[in-house]
Amino acid sequence: MKIAFYGSSIVSAYWNGAATYYxxxxxxxxxxxxxxxxxEPDVYxxxxxxxxxxxxxxxVVVYPGTVEALKQVTSEASAADVVVKASGVGFEDNMLLDLVLANARPGALKIFWDVDAPATLAELRADPTHPLHAAxxxxxxxxxxxxxxxVVEAYRSLGAADCIPIYNALDPETHHPVPENPDYTADLGFLGNRLPxxxxxxxxxxxxxxMRLPQQQFLIGGSGWTDKPMSSNIRYVGHVSTRDHNAFNVTPKAVLNISRSSMAENGFSPATRVFEAAGAGACLITDHWEGIDLFLRPGEEVLVARDGQDVIDILASLSREQxxxxxxxxxxxxxxxxxxxRRADEVDALLRSHGARTREAAE
Known part of the structure; x- marks a missing residue:
């Protein structure tokens, strides 16, 4: 099938956590x-x-962040069998969705792909006039x-014909064990952008x-942390290119996943970081969220912390061998x-089954 996918960016992970998922x-x-x-728009x-x-x-079609360019690229949706508008594109998202739907040909499968569903649903509940309601x-x-x-029940209650989670996963050709890099030596590493x-x-x-473990060394990477007060045993390395993620994951004794608040509260939302770290063979410590045992076994394949004290206790007893x-x-x-x-098998089956229904309805 011909798929037209309108998203934030596939070539850049800069301020764009969905890149590796895409x-x-x-x-x-x-x-x-x-x-x-x-x-993808040329923004940020x-x-x-x-x-x-x-x-x-x-x-890949990169278009300027202008309304005129947006109109031009969305006109190409008419040639696709499947048209996808992702959430969080970053430039005129509401207009983009309207234009994509307007330009999709009859019989084309029209999909909204939400890469931050808890946050999107919170917006919809807070704003009855949000354009996504009508869309x-x-x-x-x-x-x-x-x-x-x-999330499935929430979207269906708001009028979605169907809602299906396609979880993050691992591309073993991209995320895998590599030699350690001394630039990333630490007892605990965390990689993530500074977000509200x-x-x-x-x-x-x-x-x-x-701060409470001054004898241990900590490493933080990601954008936006430059002016954040930190204890002297934390080293900040700034934005880490995806080509260096494997080394960042395997070099520290353990790496930490910290979910965004909305995802932690909702649960069942493993970040790309979870699978990237595990795929590289890293010892992963994650904050607690409902459903983690569906993906990794706590205590055996992942370590789970409910609060900062748990992180302290884990690091105090965790050996390199463990x-x-x-x-x-x-x-x-x-x-x-x-x-x-495996995830693509799911999506492929969905595209074929839902696409057949959509074509039949248009005939």
């Missing part, structure tokens, strides 16, 4: 024979901070980055434990059950 899933879909064009300096060149398995009646399917039954609905949790799960064993078991689990090839 790459892993769309690459796996392309290997199934789908012809994909990814449309993402094009100045590319992690990859346009991949051979996907045509849901025109969409054939809502796919989400995660969220489980609470994550910052307080970073303070609780990372900054405060670091960390390596946990990382090894976590890697074996994600390779067996949570690859993008």
């Amino acid at each position: 790459r892993g899933l769309l690459r796996a879909l392309a290997l199934k024979g789908h012809e994909i064009t990814f449309y 300096d993402r094009q100045k901070n590319r992690d990859i060149d346009p991949p051979p398995w996907c045509r 849901l009646a025109k969409l054939d399917l809502v796919l989400t980055y995660g969220g489980g039954d609470p 609905d994550r910052e307080q949790r970073v303070e609780q799960f990372f900054l405060e434990p670091a 960390a390596a064993a946990i990382g090894r078991r976590g890697m074996e689990r994600v390779l067996a059950a949570h690859t993008y090839a």
